[in-house]
Amino acid sequence: xxxxxxxxxxxxxxxxxxxxxxxxxxxxxxxxxxxxxxxxxxxxxxxxxxxxxxxxxxxxxxxxxxxxxxxxxxxxxxxxxxxxxxxxxxxxxxxxxxxxxxxxxxxxxxxxxxxxxxxxxxxxxxxxxxxxxxxxxxxxxxxxxxxxxxxxxxxxxxxxxxxxxxxxxxxxxxxxxxxxxxxxxxxxxxxxxxxxxxxxxxxxxxxxxxxxxxxxxxxxxxxxxxxxxxxxxxxxxxxxxxxxxxxxxxxxxxxxxxxxxxxxxxxxxxxxxxxxxxxxxxxxxxxxxxxxxxxxxxxxxxxxxxxxxxxxxxxxxxxxxxxxxxxxxxxxxxxxxxxxxxxxxxxxxxxxxxxxxxxxxxxxxxxxxxxxxxxxxxxxxxxxxxxxxxxxxxxxxxxxxxxxxxxxxxxxxxxxxxxxxxxxxxxxxxxxxxxxxxxxxxxxxxxxxxxxxxxxxxxxxxxxxxxxxxxxxxxxxxx
Amino acid sequence: xxxxxxxxxxxxxxxxxxxxxxxxxxxxxxxxxxxxxxxxxxxxxxxxxxxxxxxxxxxxxxxxxxxxxxxxxxxxxxxxxxxxxxxxxxxxxxxxxxxxxxxxxxxxxxxxxxxxxxxxxxxxxxxxxxxxxxxxxxxxxxxxxxxxxxxxxxxxxxxxxxxxxxxxxxxxxxxxxxxxxxxxxxxxxxxxxxxxxxxxxxxxxxxxxxxxxxxxxxxxxxxxxxxxxxxxxxxxxxxxxxxxxxxxxxxxxxxxxxxxxxxxxxxxxxxxxxxxxxxxxxxxxxxxxxxxxxxxxxxxxxxxxxxxxxxxxxxxxxxxxxxxxxxxxxxxxxxxxxxxxxxxxxxxxxxxxxxxxxxxxxxxxxxxxxxxxxxxxxxxxxxxxxxxxxxxxxxxxxxxxxxxxxxxxxxxxxxxxxxxxxxxxxxxxxxxxxxxxxxxxxxxxxxxxxxxxxxxxxxxxxxxxxxxxxxxxxxxxxxxxxxxxxxxx
Numbered sequence: 001x002x003x004x005x006x007x008x009x010x011x012x013x014x015x016x017x018x019x020x021x022x023x024x025x026x027x028x029x030x031x032x033x034x035x036x037x038x039x040x041x042x043x044x045x046x047x048x049x050x051x052x053x054x055x056x057x058x059x060x061x062x063x064x065x066x067x068x069x070x071x072x073x074x075x076x077x078x079x080x081x082x083x084x085x086x087x088x089x090x091x092x093x094x095x096x097x098x099x100x101x102x103x104x105x106x107x108x109x110x111x112x113x114x115x116x117x118x119x120x121x122x123x124x125x126x127x128x129x130x131x132x133x134x135x136x137x138x139x140x141x142x143x144x145x146x147x148x149x150x151x152x153x154x155x156x157x158x159x160x161x162x163x164x165x166x167x168x169x170x171x172x173x174x175x176x177x178x179x180x181x182x183x184x185x186x187x188x189x190x191x192x193x194x195x196x197x198x199x200x201x202x203x204x205x206x207x208x209x210x211x212x213x214x215x216x217x218x219x220x221x222x223x224x225x226x227x228x229x230x231x232x233x234x235x236x237x238x239x240x241x242x243x244x245x246x247x248x249x250x251x252x253x254x255x256x257x258x259x260x261x262x263x264x265x266x267x268x269x270x271x272x273x274x275x276x277x278x279x280x281x282x283x284x285x286x287x288x289x290x291x292x293x294x295x296x297x298x299x300x301x302x303x304x305x306x307x308x309x310x311x312x313x314x315x316x317x318x319x320x321x322x323x324x325x326x327x328x329x330x331x332x333x334x335x336x337x338x339x340x341x342x343x344x345x346x347x348x349x350x351x352x353x354x355x356x357x358x359x360x361x362x363x364x365x366x367x368x369x370x371x372x373x374x375x376x377x378x379x380x381x382x383x384x385x386x387x388x389x390x391x392x393x394x395x396x397x398x399x400x401x402x403x404x405x406x407x408x409x410x411x412x413x414x415x416x417x418x419x420x421x422x423x424x425x426x427x428x429x430x431x432x433x434x435x436x437x438x439x440x441x442x443x444x445x446x447x448x449x450x451x452x453x454x455x456x457x458x459x460x461x462x463x464x465x466x467x468x469x470x471x472x473x474x475x476x477x478x479x
Numbered sequence: 480x481x482x483x484x485x486x487x488x489x490x491x492x493x494x495x496x497x498x499x500x501x502x503x504x505x506x507x508x509x510x511x512x513x514x515x516x517x518x519x520x521x522x523x524x525x526x527x528x529x530x531x532x533x534x535x536x537x538x539x540x541x542x543x544x545x546x547x548x549x550x551x552x553x554x555x556x557x558x559x560x561x562x563x564x565x566x567x568x569x570x571x572x573x574x575x576x577x578x579x580x581x582x583x584x585x586x587x588x589x590x591x592x593x594x595x596x597x598x599x600x601x602x603x604x605x606x607x608x609x610x611x612x613x614x615x616x617x618x619x620x621x622x623x624x625x626x627x628x629x630x631x632x633x634x635x636x637x638x639x640x641x642x643x644x645x646x647x648x649x650x651x652x653x654x655x656x657x658x659x660x661x662x663x664x665x666x667x668x669x670x671x672x673x674x675x676x677x678x679x680x681x682x683x684x685x686x687x688x689x690x691x692x693x694x695x696x697x698x699x700x701x702x703x704x705x706x707x708x709x710x711x712x713x714x715x716x717x718x719x720x721x722x723x724x725x726x727x728x729x730x731x732x733x734x735x736x737x738x739x740x741x742x743x744x745x746x747x748x749x750x751x752x753x754x755x756x757x758x759x760x761x762x763x764x765x766x767x768x769x770x771x772x773x774x775x776x777x778x779x780x781x782x783x784x785x786x787x788x789x790x791x792x793x794x795x796x797x798x799x800x801x802x803x804x805x806x807x808x809x810x811x812x813x814x815x816x817x818x819x820x821x822x823x824x825x826x827x828x829x830x831x832x833x834x835x836x837x838x839x840x841x842x843x844x845x846x847x848x849x850x851x852x853x854x855x856x857x858x859x860x861x862x863x864x865x866x867x868x869x870x871x872x873x874x875x876x877x878x879x880x881x882x883x884x885x886x887x888x889x890x891x892x893x894x895x896x897x898x899x900x901x902x903x904x905x906x907x908x909x910x911x912x913x914x915x916x917x918x919x920x921x922x923x924x925x926x927x928x929x930x931x932x933x934x935x936x937x938x939x940x941x942x943x944x945x946x947x948x949x950x951x952x953x954x955x956x957x958x959x960x961x962x963x964x965x966x967x968x
Contacts, residue, residue, distance in 0.1 A: 039580065039581060042806055043801040043806070044579075044580070044581075044801075044806075044807065045561065045567070045569070045574065045577070045579070045682040045683075045801070045802075045807070045808075046560075046561045046579070046583060046679065046680040046681055046682045046683065047679070047680075047714075048678060048679050048683075048714060048715050048716065049716070050713065050714060050715075050716050051716065078797050080796075080797050080800060080844070082800065082803060082821055084803075084805050084817065087801060087805075087806060088800060088801045089797070089799075089800020089801050089803060090797050090800055140817075142805065142806075269845055269846045271796075271797070271841065271844035271845060271846075271849075272844075273793060273794075273797070273844055273849070273853060276685075276686035276687035276717075276794055277683075277686050277716060277717065278716050278717075279716050279717060
């Protein structure tokens with residue numbers, strides 16, 4: 001039987017505020033347990049939450065980026081449940097009136113077609129702490145550093161129809177929050193994670209099947225594997241005549257399987273109600289205009305502009321606009337009077353390779369955009385060939401120093417003096433009478449070999465175009 | 480006895496003239512606590528060392544020509560206010576050993592104004608109660624009659640002021656917890672508008688209703704101490720940024736031509752006729768001052784108590800979730816799993832009334848019941864608030880009895896929560912609407928004090944204090960002490 005898959009994602013993006021959503025404690029990652037939890041985060045008697053304005057700005061920015069409504073009035077609610085890493089016994093979240101609702105983003109699918117995915121809502125909430133089990137001598141420790149960290153929970157419509165689409169969607173959202181500067185998107189540190197609601201139904205059926213929820217998926221690779229596993233599990237059950245149980249399941253990446261965490265019956269009754277400690281969040285025109293003013297160019301707009309303004313190929317655009325920092329780097333290179341296609345090629349391939357090799361992000365690149373531009377200009381003015389340029393860039397990257405001093409120090413300057421090139425060509429013609437004979441007999445391919453010989457003789461410094469020209473002229477005239 | 484009950488204004492004058500030192504006044508309070516409190520049980524914690532050190536510091540400031548009117552005046556805090564380094568129990572076993580690491584805003588501000596705290600007063604557990612009988616530390620006795628309740632939940636504060644242990648004590652008022660014990664103990668109890676005083680550091684009971692207040696001997700004293708307590712606090716989002724007027728400066732303003740509304744529903748069957756008479760006599764005093772008395776109506780008054788007993792437990796059930804035995808407070812011994820830790824810690828740590836409210840609150844917020852109870856209660860709350868607002872389109876002030884009866888016998892209502900809750904009938908609607916209210920002594924009924932409640936529009940603290948003060952200039956009910964009683968000073 002043909003099965004349709006229906007997936008909706010709930011993404012938790014940790015907002016990049018310096019302090020927590022309801023307290024002044026730092027949100028920095030990796031501190032000693034419980035050193036970044038103040039009395040408010042610890043849920044001490046008598047303390048009260050005070051909303052971090054920056055978190056609201058960030059949520060509004062996201063709303064605008066996905067063409068959603070940024071609510072003029074949103075309300076914080078308490079989600080009540082007991083857990084040791086939840087100090088107050090409730091999480092402050094938003095239920096009925098979230099700050100963002102009714103948006104969408106557009107995915108480009110593998111076949112090049114576009115698909116619009118609805119974003120039901122995005123709401124602000126506080127993160128919980130962590131339970132620690134290692135080195136606790138059989139006890140459980142609680143680290144409340146993360147408690148109160150601001151999260152934006154982004155809920156999609158159930159409009160994704162494969163694991164691949166789900167990953168595509170998640171990558172888009174990941175790209176977006178980083179563009180907006182509202183989240184570092186660090187999945188290893190848990191700053192960006194998602195839950196997936198998954199169901200299947202016979203092809204063409206309108207009615208939705210019973211869904212299961214997969215919790216805490218925190219890498220793109222696992223998401224795809226976990227969802228695919230879960231889809232197959234559901235299909236197997238239904239095809240064996242069984243029924244899907246509505247439940248929450250956890251993906252085990254070691255075993256590549258999902259297992260039940262709790263059923264619907266065991267689910268908490270969260271007893272949501274508006275938090276009386278916090279006023280409704282009221283946003284006025286001035287606030288919204290200021291946020292709109294602060295919006296960066298979004299990835300899709302940037303991609304269109306790169307195509308028009310620079311005439312780049314889709315593959316290059318994809319790489320260059322994947323992260324805002326890469327696009328900014330590229331444009332900084334171009335701004336230094338470097339040809340856009342040349343710049344695109346070097347930023348996406350050569351620079352990209354070095355970054356990958358050293359596992360660095362572009363903001364930590366060891367060659368600045370200005371330095372790369374200076375180097376590319378030496379290609380443009382024929383000081384060095386593209387091939388030599390790779391060595392120059394490697395030297396700049398590994399040893400530092402500017403392009404001209406490296407060229408000078410290593411004697412890499414391209415030979416453009418026609419006398420020198422002619423002399424080298426003549427030597428090669430003299431040394432390879434057999435190949436010259438073949439060429440003259442009409443075997444054009446041999447030219448490549450002869451060019452290579454000249455380049456070797458000049459240690460790659462001869463201008464290849466010139467070599468070609470001189471060689472052809474010599475071979476043709478000395479007939 | 481009379482000399483033992485000097486008002487803050489009087490003590491301030493003596494201190495200013497150098498006729499008495501703060502150390503002497505503070506020592507006198509401590510002596511009186513030692514003498515009377517074993518029988519009264521108004522204090523949970525007394526802090527003589529800290530108090531005398533603060534008093535000595537206040538004396539030094541006075542000597543250096545520094546400080547203000549309140550510098551060196553002793554007082555006490557209800558044990559719901561967090562006090563740094565001092566046990567803050569909320570009258571619960573749950574927090575019997577909890578030493579707060581920080582000061583509540585109110586504590587901080589009164590200390591900054593130079594007041595000297597001598598300790599923490601007894602109360603109903605987590606402020607849940609109207610009789611002070613729910614305290615883990617035993618009930619407070621009414622200074623007028625040791626067999627009777629001082630009212631609650633700020634019963635310890637009211638009794639301490641009535642018995643002259645301190646001239647003033649802080650309280651909190653969620654449904655009448657300042658005004659009701661003030662009425663039952665024959666003192667002045669002032670609750671400003673919701674949002675007028677920061678709730679930061681007050682152990683939360685029902686967050687949308689809780690408000691700090693004061694128990695004092697006079698409205699003038701209430702004005703003096705409320706001024707530094709009130710005003711914006713960035714640590715409480717619900718605290719109003721509105722400017723705080725000089726309450727003391729407005730006390731003498733004439734009320735000639737002002738209209739006082741008397742809700743017809745306040746005089747229904749539940750009210751003791753002799754109590755009603757005392758209230759009518761008080762209204763006559765206002766008439767003589769040139770105020771006009773008009774009957775008004777609060778058609779939804781009967782819904783106030785049921786509404787309150789949905790909203791307030793709902794919020795309480797959530798607010799009290801943090802007492803789980805994990806980070807602070809009572810933790811059950813010898814437990815090996817999480818669920819047992821929660822269950823036993825909370826079972827052992829909370830008393831019956833607290834458990835009743837947690838259960839009620841959990842129920843009204845549950846899936847399937849939320850709309851029928853919590854949401855409906857919020858709608859009725861709006862109606863009650865609208866009723867009061869409408870009254871203030873016609874009158875400047877509302878007046879009526881604070882409670883249906885004078886102090887009741889300890890044990891009389893403790894097994895009948897509904898009867899107990901009905902004691903709040905005149906006070907809860909004021910909290911539901913977030914308005915300022917005051918209870919001032921207005922008579923003695925069968926040897927026990929009766930209270931007149933005045934309620935003003937939102938943030939009309941100054942007018943409320945002004946009306947109360949002028950009444951106290953014309954009468955001496957507020958000077959009656961448990962010992963002088965009906966016979967007068």
